[in-house]
Structures are given as C-alpha cells and as structure tokens.
Amino acid sequence: MPVTFHIPGALREFTAGHSRVEIEQSPATLADALSILWTSYPGVRDRIATEQGQVREHINIFIGDEHMRYTGGLASPVSAGSQISIVPAVSGG
Amino acid sequence: MIGQVLGHCRVVAKIGEGGMGVVYRAYDEVLHRDVALKVVKKDARLDTSSSQRLLHEARASSSLSHPNICTIHEVGENEGEFYIVMELVEGKSLAAMCATVGLAPQSGLRYGVQIASALARAHDRGIIHRDLKTANIIITDDGLVKVLDFGLAKQVGSSSIFEGPTRSFASIENTSSVSGTLPYMAPEILRGEVADQRSDLWALGVVLYEAVSGRLPFEGRTGFEISSAILREIPDPLGPPVPPGLWAIIQRCLDKEPIQRYQRAGEVQAALEAVQSAAIVSTSPGPDQNAPRTTVLHSVQHVQVRKGDFLLLVGTTKGAFILRSNRQRSRWEIGGPYFHGHNVYAMAYDARGGQHRIWASTQSYWGTLLRSSDDFGKSWTNPPQAPIRFPADTGVSLKNIWQITLGRAEEPNVLYCGVEPAALFETRDAGETWSLVRGLFDHPHRPRWMPGNGGLALHTILLDPAEDQRMYVAISSGGVYRTNDGGRSWTAQNRGIRAMTMPERYPEFGQCVHKIVMHPTRPERLFLQSHWGLYRSDNCGENWLDIANGVPSDFGFAMLAHPRNPECVYIIPVESDEFRCTCDGRLRVYRTRNSGASWEPLMRGLPQKRAYETVLRDAITADAFDPVGIYFGTRSGQLFGSRDEGRTWQKILEGFPSVVSIRNAIVEDAPSGLRPTSPKTVHVPSRQAKSRTKSKTRQSQPRQSKTHRSKR
Numbered sequence: 001m002p003v004t005f006h007i008p009g010a011l012r013e014f015t016a017g018h019s020r021v022e023i024e025q026s027p028a029t030l031a032d033a034l035s036i037l038w039t040s041y042p043g044v045r046d047r048i049a050t051e052q053g054q055v056r057e058h059i060n061i062f063i064g065d066e067h068m069r070y071t072g073g074l075a076s077p078v079s080a081g082s083q084i085s086i087v088p089a090v091s092g093g
Numbered sequence: 094m095i096g097q098v099l100g101h102c103r104v105v106a107k108i109g110e111g112g113m114g115v116v117y118r119a120y121d122e123v124l125h126r127d128v129a130l131k132v133v134k135k136d137a138r139l140d141t142s143s144s145q146r147l148l149h150e151a152r153a154s155s156s157l158s159h160p161n162i163c164t165i166h167e168v169g170e171n172e173g174e175f176y177i178v179m180e181l182v183e184g185k186s187l188a189a190m191c192a193t194v195g196l197a198p199q200s201g202l203r204y205g206v207q208i209a210s211a212l213a214r215a216h217d218r219g220i221i222h223r224d225l226k227t228a229n230i231i232i233t234d235d236g237l238v239k240v241l242d243f244g245l246a247k248q249v250g251s252s253s254i255f256e257g258p259t260r261s262f263a264s265i266e267n268t269s270s271v272s273g274t275l276p277y278m279a280p281e282i283l284r285g286e287v288a289d290q291r292s293d294l295w296a297l298g299v300v301l302y303e304a305v306s307g308r309l310p311f312e313g314r315t316g317f318e319i320s321s322a323i324l325r326e327i328p329d330p331l332g333p334p335v336p337p338g339l340w341a342i343i344q345r346c347l348d349k350e351p352i353q354r355y356q357r358a359g360e361v362q363a364a365l366e367a368v369q370s371a372a373i374v375s376t377s378p379g380p381d382q383n384a385p386r387t388t389v390l391h392s393v394q395h396v397q398v399r400k401g402d403f404l405l406l407v408g409t410t411k412g413a414f415i416l417r418s419n420r421q422r423s424r425w426e427i428g429g430p431y432f433h434g435h436n437v438y439a440m441a442y443d444a445r446g447g448q449h450r451i452w453a454s455t456q457s458y459w460g461t462l463l464r465s466s467d468d469f470g471k472s473w474t475n476p477p478q479a480p481i482r483f484p485a486d487t488g489v490s491l492k493n494i495w496q497i498t499l500g501r502a503e504e505p506n507v508l509y510c511g512v513e514p515a516a517l518f519e520t521r522d523a524g525e526t527w528s529l530v531r532g533l534f535d536h537p538h539r540p541r542w543m544p545g546n547g548g549l550a551l552h553t554i555l556l557d558p559a560e561d562q563r564m565y566v567a568i569s570s571g572g573v574y575r576t577n578d579g580g581r582s583w584t585a586q587n588r589g590i591r592a593m594t595m596p597e598r599y600p601e602f603g604q605c606v607h608k609i610v611m612h613p614t615r616p617e618r619l620f621l622q623s624h625w626g627l628y629r630s631d632n633c634g635e636n637w638l639d640i641a642n643g644v645p646s647d648f649g650f651a652m653l654a655h656p657r658n659p660e661c662v663y664i665i666p667v668e669s670d671e672f673r674c675t676c677d678g679r680l681r682v683y684r685t686r687n688s689g690a691s692w693e694p695l696m697r698g699l700p701q702k703r704a705y706e707t708v709l710r711d712a713i714t715a716d717a718f719d720p721v722g723i724y725f726g727t728r729s730g731q732l733f734g735s736r737d738e739g740r741t742w743q744k745i746l747e748g749f750p751s752v753v754s755i756r757n758a759i760v761e762d763a764p765s766g767l768r769p770t771s772p773k774t775v776h777v778p779s780r781q782a783k784s785r786t787k788s789k790t791r792q793s794q795p796r797q798s799k800t801h802r803s804k805r
Contacts, residue, residue, distance in 0.1 A: 046477070051483055
C-alpha cells in the first residue's frame with residue numbers, strides 16, 4: 001500500500017491542487033517520505049522545513065494519529081499504508 | 094398565447110424570454126407530458142433559406158440523446174411562427190448560480206465535466222452549439238447539467254448576440270453578420286472565419302472561467318471593447334481556490350488560435366476529470382511540479398493605479414495593504430489585504446528602470462518569503478524556494494525579513510534585505526538570487542549580539558550617496574556597523590551611545606539601536622533613536638552626541654528624516670520600555686528643525702486623551718511633495734497623515750491590524766493592464782486639501798534612479 005500525505009489547503013498550490021499525495025516507493029522514515037514528496041513537489045519543502053532541514057516550529061506532522069515528536073522526529077518509522085498529515089499548529093493572536 | 098395549441102401542445106404559461114424567442118410551459122396532449130415550447134420571436138423571423146436551415150438544425154439536434162443535453166422533441170411551424178418543443182428542464186441557470194462570486198471550484202469542475210460531455214456528443218454528430226453560455230446551461234435540483242439550444246444560434250443569431258449577463262451591450266446594433274453572444278464568441282468568429290467545434294471549446298473556456306470566478310474573462314463597456322479584449326487580451330489569471338490544473342485547462346480553451354486549443358471536447362472532459370480527482374497515485378512530477386511562480390489574488394480588493402497617483406504601502410501583522418490616492422491625498426482607495434494573516438514587516442517600491450515593482454516580505458507558519466508584484470498587488474510572486482536563505486554551513490535559519498532597501502542609482506539590479514537573525518543579504522540581479530554578506534555575518538562580534546524584545550534583527554540599512562562603498566546597518570541588539578569597502582569589512586560605530594541594558598554603560602557594541610536615519614545631502618550626519626537615547630553624529634558615526642533636549646521620553650522606535658531639510662527629524666517617543674505607549678496617553682510627533690538642539694510637539698488633529706499608542710520603527714514615512722507629507726501607523730491599526738509637514742494631522746483610517754511598516758510612492762508612468770474591482774474608499778476631511786506639487790516627485794524612501802534599466 002502506498003504512503004499517503006494529507007496536504008493542507010495552504011500548500012495545495014504547490015501540489016497541483018491535490019489534497020492527498022500517494023507515494024508508491026517504500027520510505028523507511030518520515031525524512032525519506034518527505035524527501036520523496038518534495039522531489040515531486042519542490043514548493044512544499046520550504047513551507048514545511050527551514051533551509052537547515054528542520055521542520056518549522058509551528059508545523060505539526062502526524063503519522064497516523066501520532067505526532068512525529070513522539071515517534072522519533074524525522075527518523076520516525078513509516079510503513080506501507082501510513083497516513084501522514086501536515087497541519088499548521090494552533091498559535092498566535 | 095396561453096391556451097393556444099401548437100402542434101399537439103397546449104400552451105400553459107410563459108416561463109421565460111430571450112433574444113431568440115419566448116419560452117412557455119406547455120402540455121403535450123398526445124404523449125401526456127409537460128414540455129417547454131419555444132416560439133421564435135416575430136422580430137427574429139427568418140427568411141426562407143434561414144428557416145429551412147433552422148428546421149434542419151433543430152431536427153439534427155433532436156437526434157441528440159444525452160443526459161446533459163436538453164432534448165428537442167419536435168420542430169414545427171404554425172401560421173408563419175416557428176416553434177420548438179423540447180424537454181422541460183427545471184432548475185437554475187449556471188449564470189444565476191455563479192453570479193458575482195463564482196462557484197466553488199469542485200462545483201465548477203463537476204458541471205464542466207458534464208458540459209464537456211454534452212459537447213463531445215454533439216460534436217461527434219457534427220453539431221456545433223454556437224451559443225454556449227452560462228445562460229444556456231441549466232443545473233437541475235439534482236445537480237444535473239442540461240445544455241439548451243444546441244445548433245440553433247446560427248439561424249437566429251441576429252437578435253441573440255447581446256444576450257447574457259453583460260446587459261449593457263444591449264444597445265449596440267448592426268451585428269447581424271455573426272451569431273452567438275459576444276462575450277462568449279471565439280476570436281475566429283469575430284475575424285469572420287467559420288466557427289467549428291473548437292469555437293464551442295472557446296465558449297466552454299469562458300463558461301468555466303465565469304463559473305468559478307463569477308465574472309467574464311473578457312469585459313468592456315461597449316461591444317468594440319469586448320471584441321478587442323477577446324481578440325487581444327489575456328484574461329486575468331485565476332488563483333486559489335481555483336486549482337492550477339483547472340486554470341490551465343481554461344487557459345488552453347481560451348487560446349486565441351484554434352489550433353492551440355484542445356481539439357475535441359472529449360479532451361477537455363478528460364482533463365477536467367483528472368483535476369477533479371484530488372489525489373495522485375504516483376510520485377511522478379505533475380504538470381505543476383515547479384509550482385506557480387505567481388499567486389493571483391481574487392478574494393481581495395485591488396486598486397486601479399494611474400499616472401500621478403500616490404500610494405501608501407502598509408505592512409501589518411495580518412497582511413499588506415496598498416492605499417491609493419492622488420496628489421490631493423484627501424480620498425483613499427484601499428487594496429488588500431494581501432497575504433492574509435501573514436506578518437509583513439517590510440515593503441518597498443522600486444521604480445528604477447521604469448518598472449512598478451512592489452516588494453513585500455511575508456512571514457507565517459510556512460516560513461518567510463520575499464515577494465514582488467509588478468501590477469500593484471493584483472498578483473505576487475510565490476517562489477517555490479525561498480529566495481533568501483542562509484547557507485548550510487551557517488547552521489542558521491531565516492526567521493523574518495525586517496528591511497528591504499533599494500541599491501544605488503547606478504546599480505538598479507541591486508537590493509539589500511536586513512533579516513532576523515541579524516544578517517544582511519544582497520542581490521545583484523534584481524532579486525533572482527540573494528547572497529549572505531559574509532563580511533558582516535562573520536564579524537567576531539556577531540556571536541555576542543543579543544536578541545531584543547522583537548528578536549535579533551538587522552532592521553536598518555543606509556547607503557551613503559556620496560561614498561559608493563559605504564553603508565550602515567543597525568542591529569537590535571548589536572548597534573551600528575559601517576562598511577567603507579562595499580561590505581567586505583565592518584566596524585562598530587557606537588561611541589557615545591549608552592547601553593542601558595548592559596553592565597558597561599558605553600560598550601563598543603551591543604547597544605539596542607532602534608533606528609538610524611541619514612539625510613541624502615549631508616550623508617555624514619546621522620540621527621539615531623536608541624532603546625533609551627536620542628543621538629546625532631556629524632562624522633559618519635565616529636561618535637554620537639546626546640540630543641534628547643526637551644522630549645518627554647528618549648525612548649521610542651520611529652524616526653524619520655525630512656527629505657529636504659537636513660536639520661529636520663521626526664520622532665514619536667513612547668513612555669518607557671516597560672510601558673511602550675505614547676507619553677501621558679497623548680499621541681504626539683516631535684520634530685527638531687535644528688538638528689536636535691530642541692524639539693517641538695506636533696499634535697493638531699492627533700488624539701490627546703487616552704491615546705496609548707505605539708508607533709514602530711518602520712511605521713512612518715515621508716513623501717516628496719512640497720510641503721512634505723508625513724504618514725504613520727500605530728499598533729492599534731490607525732493611520733494618520735499630514736500634508737503640511739506635521740503641522741496638522743488627519744486620521745486616514747482605523748481598524749487595520751497592527752501597522753509594522755509604511756512606505757510611499759508616486760507613480761510617474763502610466764501603468765497598463767490594471768482594472769479596479771470596487772475598492773473600498775475612505776474619505777479624509779479636506780480642510781487641508783491644498784497640495785503644491787512643484788517638485789519632481791519620486792518615491793522618497795528609499796532612493797531610486799531612472800538612469801539605468803533593470804535587466805528584468
């Protein structure tokens with residue numbers, strides 16, 4: 001089964017309008033999956049990560065229902081059928 | 094007509110009227126069903142050959158059986174009147190459904206697929222619609238599309254040409270040589286060429302455009318203007334929420350040359366279905382893999398800019414605005430908000446080389462970008478890769494862009510950006526590529542610079558107009574640095590500036606300098622507003638003199654040099670660093686006209702009771718008129734202006750988000766290709782409406798040149 005990214009509305013102009021992107025390769029980690037995502041859609045990269053490769057402070061990435069923070073960060077394991085959600089954090093005024 | 098019988102249909106009620114004829118609800122007394130009966134208008138009556146063709150076309154169309162085509166049951170003639178009996182379709186026209194605001198893109202796609210499917214069937218049978226438009230498309234309560242009047246337009250074209258939502262065209266006459274409805278007509282029809290199925294695909298492009306935007310792609314006040322637009326103009330791009338894929342389809346349908354369009358309706362249908370499916374099942378790059386470089390904003394108001402207009406560029410914590418006025422500066426149109434919810438800390442207007450480029454920095458969850466617009470905000474670059482980025486070896490990531498400064502007159506492709514964390518970036522190709530100024534970044538002081546309340550930012554950049562290798566920057570908290578060799582080496586220039594937040598009162602660096610300003614005719618003289626302290630230097634920052642003579646507080650952020658008088662500077666003091674509001678709840682601008690020997694409050698027209706305001710360091714600007722106009726914005730979202738150098742003030746508007754930056758521009762050349770979309774208007778009392786405009790007005794901050802032409 002493919003790994004599926006759920007793309008928030010703010011980033012869809014960089015994924016040709018797609019709200020879901022499925023990747024058929026078999027990424028082992030979240031970092032691998034993200035790398036495949038922005039090979040296809042390079043505009044997504046700088047919105048999610050800083051130029052030093054860290055996920056931006058107010059961007060949350062969930063693998064299934066679990067925040068990447070609790071599963072190993074960018075080294076979090078990803079398996080076939082994983083659902084990866086990119087969600088902006090609730091913050092600000 | 095009511096009660097009459099045509100053929101075997103009894104007319105029950107009138108349900109509509111168009112250029113082609115009157116439509117009635119009727120009852121088929123043989124087949125016992127409700128039908129629609131269209132009677133061709135007497136004034137659209139046909140000559141013999143035309144009537145024969147109408148009969149032929151209608152009979153051909155009656156052979157079309159398709160769920161998205163309104164079926165024609167019968168065509169007949171009764172006492173010289175033609176009538177057409179057709180399927181009774183109940184629903185709303187697409188024209189009515191998409192009026193003004195347009196449909197959600199998914200709805201537009203859903204209907205578009207059905208319309209394309211109907212066209213595909215008809216084209217396969219050799220039938221061209223010739224008058225496809227949103228008024229001819231009915232959406233039933235079940236969401237089913239029914240396309241009306243296939244193949245009929247050509248025979249009755251003389252009266253139908255100006256039907257449609259653009260009612261103002263109705264007075265135009267003498268159009269009998271073509272058929273259809275003007276705003277939907279393909280260029281080749283206007284050129285007198287024969288319509289074919291690709292002309293229907295053009296009309297489909299117009300319909301799709303109108304469906305998702307609520308407006309026509311080609312508009313005008315007269316038939317001539319509309320025709321001209323169809324033949325020559327490119328429609329305004331459709332940005333989000335319209336998917337790029339849908340916009341690409343519409344663009345291809347609207348190619349001026351039939352050969353460049355889709356050649357078959359089935360192709361359009363397939364393309365629409367592909368966009369409709371929201372997911373992809375491969376990692377192969379899609380058609381938009383490089384993503385749009387430009388985002389076009391349709392959900393915001395835009396301003397129509399003309400030669401001689403005066404603009405205020407307002408950056409706030411929730412987006413940017415463009416305020417347009419003329420030299421009178423008494424009425425304002427508001428464009429925006431651009432970049433909803435983003436911090437816009439810096440804006441600039443670049444007219445070098447005859448361009449009209451507005452720069453803006455945007456910061457949000459999704460990072461920090463430098464963007465530009467060449468059409469006064471209608472569209473903005475949205476680069477896939479952030480153009481300003483720290484090199485990998487620095488280990489540093491960009492947080493915000495605090496300042497955008499144009500390069501020197503003789504280097505029109507040069508710009509500088511001051512950023513957070515404190516660093517200077519430079520472009521020498523008009524923003525295509527940016528590089529970190531290493532001479533400053535590698536300065537041994539940098540690791541000991543400390544963030545202030547707003548972060549560790551390089552917020553001010555000053556270029557010496559007399560020494561082309563000399564430049565100053567100001568850093569909170571780091572102090573003032575100067576280069577005399579074009580940025581290769583930098584020295585701290587803080588002698589005499591107190592550091593109230595450090596153990597050493599007069600350190601070499603580390604002062605929290607809030608703003609420095611320079612007068613172009615006396616570049617060796619600088620004024621400085623510090624975190625506690627007002628200073629002047631008469632020797633390029635070698636040392637600084639305290640000039641806080643008679644101000645209620647020497648704490649503040651905003652500072653502005655008079656564009657012509659090198660002795661004149663404006664500040665807006667706030668009470669303290671603990672209570673960063675105007676002193677005693679009175680909003681007052683202070684001005685010196687003797688280089689800081691004394692200061693006078695300017696308050697006429699400004700609130701003097703319970704006005705606890707803060708004006709940030711870049712939220713003030715001066716124009717180049719004579720007398721000089723001065724404008725500032727507050728954190729509470731108010732904007733004030735003075736047309737008499739600060740003697741009297743008017744509130745331009747209130748209710749904005751917190752104002753972070755203001756710049757101004759006078760548009761010298763007539764921009765092209767701009768159309769207004771009902772801008773909001775704010776009226777400013779005209780008691781100070783006089784405006785003397787003898788100066789060769791230009792953008793006053795930062796400087797600009799017209800001597801070189803940009804590469805872009």
